Amino acid sequence: MIKIALLGAESTGKTQLAAAITASLRSQGHSVSPISETLRQWCDQAGRTPRADEQLAIAQTHTARIAQALPATYLIADTTALMTAVYSDLLFGDDSLYASALEQQRGFDVTLVMGLDLPWAADPQRDGPHSRAPVDAALRVALARGHLPYQVVYGKDIARTRNALHAIESIATSADRIYARGRFSLKSAAWVWNCEKCSDPECEHKLFSGLLNR
Numbered sequence: 001m002i003k004i005a006l007l008g009a010e011s012t013g014k015t016q017l018a019a020a021i022t023a024s025l026r027s028q029g030h031s032v033s034p035i036s037e038t039l040r041q042w043c044d045q046a047g048r049t050p051r052a053d054e055q056l057a058i059a060q061t062h063t064a065r066i067a068q069a070l071p072a073t074y075l076i077a078d079t080t081a082l083m084t085a086v087y088s089d090l091l092f093g094d095d096s097l098y099a100s101a102l103e104q105q106r107g108f109d110v111t112l113v114m115g116l117d118l119p120w121a122a123d124p125q126r127d128g129p130h131s132r133a134p135v136d137a138a139l140r141v142a143l144a145r146g147h148l149p150y151q152v153v154y155g156k157d158i159a160r161t162r163n164a165l166h167a168i169e170s171i172a173t174s175a176d177r178i179y180a181r182g183r184f185s186l187k188s189a190a191w192v193w194n195c196e197k198c199s200d201p202e203c204e205h206k207l208f209s210g211l212l213n214r
Helices: 014-027 038-046 052-067 081-092 098-105 129-145 158-180 201-213
Strands: 002-007 032-035 074-078 110-114 151-153
Touching (some): 002 158, 032 052, 052 081, 081 129, 098 129, 110 158
Parallel strands (some): 110 151
């Protein structure tokens, strides 16, 4: 199973992209196990956003749902525990969730971070457009500190889906070649993708590594 995580700030198209990727892969004959965002479901049921003391349980529930996913060629996770850790840190000053969240993130083969190029869409559960940049920065810093590779996805509508699929297909193709040589390991499959808006992960990593070093 190739496990794909979609991460990003509010209103950056994670849910829509997850649905589009799932539909596209299924149309190609692949089996896909999609995991919807637990936080969204929690807020819908509770009618409010969670308190500081409720963050850990939400992260654990989402991680458990991913672990219990039905067998498939691809698993598409609409966020992971790392996003809960980021929000817990920014909203409540609690950074205790990072360690376990980063460990869980290492279990993913592809991490896609949503670019901030989409227009803001209002939602009662969202803080506002001002929150996107700090969340995006905190997420990338966390990934950099955890030495976790990621791909930033830009573009609107079909272009965004196509760019995401390009990144996914790149690592899947590399993994197939490694498997054919008798050394199957998704973690060793190198994948680099460039676009006109420079979403090369090396550029992203160098930028945020430089900020951390300062």
